[in-house]
Amino acid sequence: MSDERTSSERLLDSANFSIRVAQLTDLGGLADVLADSFHPRSGLMHWLYPLLRLGIYEDLRNRLRSAVPDYVCLVAVQTSTEQDLSASAPSDALMGTVEMALRPAHLFQFHQTKYLYLSNLAVRSEYRRQGVAHHLLTACESIALSWGFQDIYLHVLENNHQARRLYLKTGYKLQQADPGWSAWLLRQPRRLFLHKRLTPMSAAQLT
Template sequence: MQRQSSSFIIRHASSRDVGHVSDILTESFYRRHDHKVNFLLRYFTDLVYPLLRYGIMLDLNSRFSEQTPCYACLVATHTANKSQAIASLEICMRYVPTKSYRGFWLGRTMQQYPYIFNLAVHPKWRRRGVAKQLLRAAEQTVKQWGFSRLYMHVLEDNHPARNLYDEIGYRIHDQEGAFNYWLLGQPRRFLLQKKIGATK
């Protein structure tokens, strides 16, 4: 698979991308890029950064080598440097709650669906439509697997991601963390769903 529109190419990741993808994920999920971060936190992050990156690399390597059916890691590259990933996302199968209840105490029925995780764009490449392009490619992949729905989680206070998902048609399917929200003021986690129209 290789999709190209504007100056970005989307393709399946290979083991050669693990280093770049680890950098993107560490930068995106463990380093804050606003000016509110104090000196101590910045220093601490720099100190543990190699460890975090190494842990992410190990996880990625093991997912790549497991060859699980219905697992994919997509990366985006710029046409000027096709070997350097600048953004990535992963898709796996995951149990999600359906709308129907098995009974008040038994909770909801669960069903396996494709699930997007670890979507991240390197800070230098944000606001150029890369994430949108990656998500469109993920929808195509899931359609080829024969599924009609796609899920992902987002934190209530992740406004850039929420704007993005809202813009391309993801809707809230379920909410988690209401207890911590009411008691500790922590952000809830929304499970989002998009119907993409295929067979399953």
């Protein structure tokens, strides 16, 4: 099966996978990755999982079809080997995803009126610790610079130590933490708001 992607769609290549812009045909895989990452199938969640996955699917479909300015959804896909192709396997397998969009700044004390925000960074469990999340962040930073932005923001849960280590390693720093009383009332970990200042060499240094 020949690769018909254009150079503009393929943003970054590693030895085992590529980063490209998500397509509508990726919706099923995207919904699986996000639902499995953020809604583990344990206890009551096992019964709610199909409904949660459907909600994720519909939300993503609306975003991908709306062609919102300054929004991008990226996917990491595993390219097939010759052996896979001879066995009639799919040409690629979706390994992870991330979204980036321009948001209004009324919730935070910024000098600018809008800011770039990363969300829904997720990697399939079997593909973790292979650099997938690292490369998705790298691609987002390259796009941010091409859009003329030098700052990126995101949230991470205080108890998500693996994600916090990833962001710290790639240069993100704490901007502010959600008020402790709200986390206490809801009995949930606090959300930490992180920031990274980009330079033209930032993305290149991460590769």
